[in-house]
Structures are given as C-alpha cells and as structure tokens.
Amino acid sequence: MSGNRADGERGGAVGASLEIACDESGSDGENLTGGNTDVFAHAGVSLSVASAAAAVREIRDRIRSPAEEYKANHLLREKHRAVLEWLLAPEGPMHGRARVHLTEKTYFVVDRTLGLLLDDAAEAALLFPAGRPVFGQDGWQAFLEAANQLLRVRHDGDPVDAFYGTVDTLRRAHPGTDAARILERLAATRPRAVAYRDGFLAGPPLVPLLNPLLPAIVRTAALWSASGRPVHLVHDRQNMLTPERIAWIEDTARRAGIGLAGLRLVVARDDARVQVADFLAGIARKIASDELNGRGDPALTALLRPYVDPDSVWGDARSGALLAAPVTG
Structure with a gap:
C-alpha cells in the first residue's frame, strides 16, 4: 500500500508522508458488554480527495437515496447488495487502499x-x-x-x-x-x-482503559507506517479526541517507534475520504458481528477479508479465522 501518485490515484501526500483518512463504527463508550454493538471497527483509507469523491458520487448514483449524508446502513440494505459488493470487490475503489482494525468487545x-x-x-x-x-x-x-x-x-x-x-x-x-x-x-x-x-x-483518567478507539488509532498508524513511510491521520471529529488525547496518541506512537507524523480532525461530511472510511467501518462492523454470531454471509465475509487487520483484537477463533483476524493474546 504505497502513497500518492502524481495522478492522485492513491492517498493524499503530505511532504514525504502518507495521509490516511479514518473513522469508526460501533462506539458504545465503556459499555462493552451491554451496549448496542458487540464489535468495534476502525477504518483507514489511502485515497486522494478526488478518488474518494468519485467513489461517493458513484454510490449516490447507484443507490439514489434522497438522504443528504450517506452512511453504511444505506449500503447494507439488501436491495443495495450489488453496490456493497462493488465497493468491496477487487476491482472496486477501495481495494488495496483501505484497512480496518476490528475489536471484539467482550x-x-x-x-x-x-x-x-x-x-x-x-x-x-x-x-x-x-x-x-x-x-x-x-x-x-x-x-x-x-x-x-x-x-x-x-x-x-x-x-x-x-x-x-x-x-x-x-x-x-x-x-x-x-x-x-x-x-x-x-x-x-x-x-x-x-x-x-x-x-x-x-477525576476520570485521560485514557479510559475500556475505550477501544485510542488504541485502535495507534494501531492504524502502525499498520499504515509499517513500510517505513510516516503517516498523517485525518479523523472524523468526536468528543473523545480532545487535544490532550491526541497528544497521548502521538506520544504513544512515538515511544513505540510508530511513524505517526500527526493527527488532525475534520468534519466527515466535508471530506469524502472520511466518508469512505465511515462506509468501510460500518460495513466491516456489521459483517464481523454477523460472523461472530453465527449468521455470517460467506460472500461478504470473503470480500471483507483483504481489508481486515491481521492484528485485530479478536478472541473467537472460528469467526476470527473466517475474517482473517487471528486470535490475539
């Protein structure tokens, strides 16, 4: 997964670094055993703004919903199955340019x-x-x-x-x-x-022990910088990402030898790359949850596999093997 080419096919370049757009799905705060979801997903995409905008336009053209802002739920509806498969497919706009880190909450x-x-x-x-x-x-x-x-x-x-x-x-x-x-x-x-x-x-700790978002961001930086090229992360705004916690993320990454050059927040609807990351996070969370609970769709699970971080935090061996998210210890 290399960086931006001159024609803008790949992720945005910031000097010698790679810019990765991120979003999450499945956040229930610290309520990990009685919340609305049993999987947390954090996605990162290496797309140029132009490529991401083209993908969002294509999704809109294919789905034709009057909604102002599209979310993963639009793609997960059965009547839009073909659009979902196109988005995840090897010939789709994200293949080789997106990854998702999964957390099995329990x-x-x-x-x-x-x-x-x-x-x-x-x-x-x-x-x-x-x-x-x-x-x-x-x-x-x-x-x-x-x-x-x-x-x-x-x-x-x-x-x-x-x-x-x-x-x-x-x-x-x-x-x-x-x-x-x-x-x-x-x-x-x-x-x-x-x-x-x-x-x-x-007072409450700066980094709640049970919140999966902050370690997932650090892992995303590690995943994308593994080739030796530093990364800038562009993330959807949310209350958890205060300046103090962003400083913690950057310091934690630095002490671990991870090439995180910085993290900045944007409004998702103003950045098509973050919208695509939002699609992937929501799609991955739903597919992984279905597989975890024994109601997986083999075709969708197979399409998701290339995107899943092999170091996802996953304890269920059966579903983990299908999702390419091996059990971690």
Whole structure:
C-alpha cells in the first residue's frame, strides 16, 4: 500500500508522508458488554480527495437515496447488495487502499481486565474460549459484566465487591479447570483493583482503559507506517479526541517507534475520504458481528477479508479465522 501518485490515484501526500483518512463504527463508550454493538471497527483509507469523491458520487448514483449524508446502513440494505459488493470487490475503489482494525468487545474486556490485575494479558487467550463452556452462558455473562463494571469509570454500586464475589462463586463452582486456575489468580488481586478504583477519586483518567478507539488509532498508524513511510491521520471529529488525547496518541506512537507524523480532525461530511472510511467501518462492523454470531454471509465475509487487520483484537477463533483476524493474546 504505497502513497500518492502524481495522478492522485492513491492517498493524499503530505511532504514525504502518507495521509490516511479514518473513522469508526460501533462506539458504545465503556459499555462493552451491554451496549448496542458487540464489535468495534476502525477504518483507514489511502485515497486522494478526488478518488474518494468519485467513489461517493458513484454510490449516490447507484443507490439514489434522497438522504443528504450517506452512511453504511444505506449500503447494507439488501436491495443495495450489488453496490456493497462493488465497493468491496477487487476491482472496486477501495481495494488495496483501505484497512480496518476490528475489536471484539467482550474479548477486549477480558484482555484489559487480566492485563490490569495480573500483568498477564496472555491469560485472556486461555480464559476467553474456556469461559462459556466451563461457566455456562449465565456464569460467563456475569463475569463479563462484573469485569466491565470494575474497569469502567462510571459504575453502579460497589464494582470491586461485585467482581470478586462473581470470581469466588465461579471458581468454587468449577474447580480443577484451567479457567478456575485463572480465577484463583484473580481472587488474590483485590488490592490492585481497589487501587485502580481509588485512582478515579482525583477525576476520570485521560485514557479510559475500556475505550477501544485510542488504541485502535495507534494501531492504524502502525499498520499504515509499517513500510517505513510516516503517516498523517485525518479523523472524523468526536468528543473523545480532545487535544490532550491526541497528544497521548502521538506520544504513544512515538515511544513505540510508530511513524505517526500527526493527527488532525475534520468534519466527515466535508471530506469524502472520511466518508469512505465511515462506509468501510460500518460495513466491516456489521459483517464481523454477523460472523461472530453465527449468521455470517460467506460472500461478504470473503470480500471483507483483504481489508481486515491481521492484528485485530479478536478472541473467537472460528469467526476470527473466517475474517482473517487471528486470535490475539
């Protein structure tokens, strides 16, 4: 995925850097186990403004909706299936010029919980696939919800007591399993959880542990700068992206050796490249969610595969293999 050519076929160039337009889909804040979506998607596209505008015009000409602003939902309607397939197809306007980073939200919760409490996020790759078979649907859902409440800034009741009560109940009910072994380790971490919650007394953290957007942006920068060419990111405006958090993104990328040259915000409707990124993010979220829940469309999943970041945060092995998003640990 190289940068802009003189004829403008590729992404916008800023000096020696590559400009990538970004948007997301599936944001529910820190509510990752009871929100409206179970997948978060962050897309980046390497298109010139002219190429992106041409793609948006073509979509409008094919769909012919009176809506002022088109969204992914327009493309996901069955009557517009041909337009969706054209957009994702190898001969379409995005192929080789767009990528999407996926986050399976419940896996993200488990990953962040074990990373915080055990300093061992690798255990998430063991606990996550075992949780539902060992603890049952109700027990596993109780664990996920308790972990989500423990880590989120806004919460109900005493999230520390609720989490460790759930851990104790499950580990005692299912002894001798690998899942119970991990819960045994978690049961000894209450002081760390209390210290984490006490940290909120001074105010909410700059970077909420459970918000997937900020790490997804860092990953997008890493993905596009992997060839050695630095990237500028152009992102749709949203409340989460304050100047302080943008500075955190840039600093985090710099310390990780990622070639992020800068990030600026735009209004999506004023930048066709961001509109295309919005299309891809919304489409990818829906296709991935359908595959995750066993109702995937094989043709659409196959069309999406070339766009999916192989280092997406994904815990379900079956759907991950189909989406080309391998299980991460």
